[in-house]
Amino acid sequence: MQGSYPVQFDVDFPARPLDRLTTAFRIFVAIPILIVLGTLSGETLHASSRTATYTLASGGGLLFLPLVLMIVFRQKYPRWWFDWNLNLLRFSNRVTAYLALLDDRYPSTDEEQAVHLNFAYPDARQLNRWLPLVKWLLAIPHYVVLVFLAIGAVIAVIVAWFAILFTGTYPRSLFDFVVGVLRWSNRVSGYAFVLVTDQYPPFSLS
Numbered sequence: 001m002q003g004s005y006p007v008q009f010d011v012d013f014p015a016r017p018l019d020r021l022t023t024a025f026r027i028f029v030a031i032p033i034l035i036v037l038g039t040l041s042g043e044t045l046h047a048s049s050r051t052a053t054y055t056l057a058s059g060g061g062l063l064f065l066p067l068v069l070m071i072v073f074r075q076k077y078p079r080w081w082f083d084w085n086l087n088l089l090r091f092s093n094r095v096t097a098y099l100a101l102l103d104d105r106y107p108s109t110d111e112e113q114a115v116h117l118n119f120a121y122p123d124a125r126q127l128n129r130w131l132p133l134v135k136w137l138l139a140i141p142h143y144v145v146l147v148f149l150a151i152g153a154v155i156a157v158i159v160a161w162f163a164i165l166f167t168g169t170y171p172r173s174l175f176d177f178v179v180g181v182l183r184w185s186n187r188v189s190g191y192a193f194v195l196v197t198d199q200y201p202p203f204s205l206s
Contacts, residue, residue, distance in 0.1 A: 017168035180205025
């Protein structure tokens with residue numbers, strides 16, 4: 001994965017024919033893993049960021065509000081909280097990639113598979129201790145753009161669905177666009193909710 005932004009995301013392009021049968025019935029095949037993910041995420045998935053952005057408070061899913069309080073008052077980022085957020089986001093992205101037809105392997109709860117999400121464990125003492133209070137607000141322009149990008153991604157997935165059924169191949173331009181939307185979404189999550197960086201996310205799919 002290339003690039004200098006602290007949150008890195010990519011999906012391997014499948015260099016093989018994709019499974020047409022599971023593609024045809026993907027939404028039904030994915031129901032069991034969606035139940036698992038819904039249980040972990042506390043059923044707080046926001047429709048406006050369907051492409052893998054999970055904004056959750058304490059009690060389920062991403063640890064957000066407790067993390068804000070810890071950084072503001074103690075300038076600490078507990079390592080197990082970081083590991084939980086990173087691994088939950090990795091899992092949710094595998095499920096999203098599966099639903100978006102980017103990979104036909106059933107999402108693993110722990111193996112990386114073809115979906116790669118990485119960000120480094122931050123030194124909380126190097127983070128602005130007051131910025132977590134307003135990061136979610138500063139990211140509003142990204143939310144607006146992501147709504148339109150998500151609509152475009154849904155259309156791209158529908159077109160890709162037909163393409164895979166007839167050719168077994170995900171059109172590369174559509175694949176790159178959908179991955180780019182997921183990348184953008186994950187950068188916003190890393191900045192505004194997982195709080196691993198103070199660097200403002202770029203307005204870029206690449």
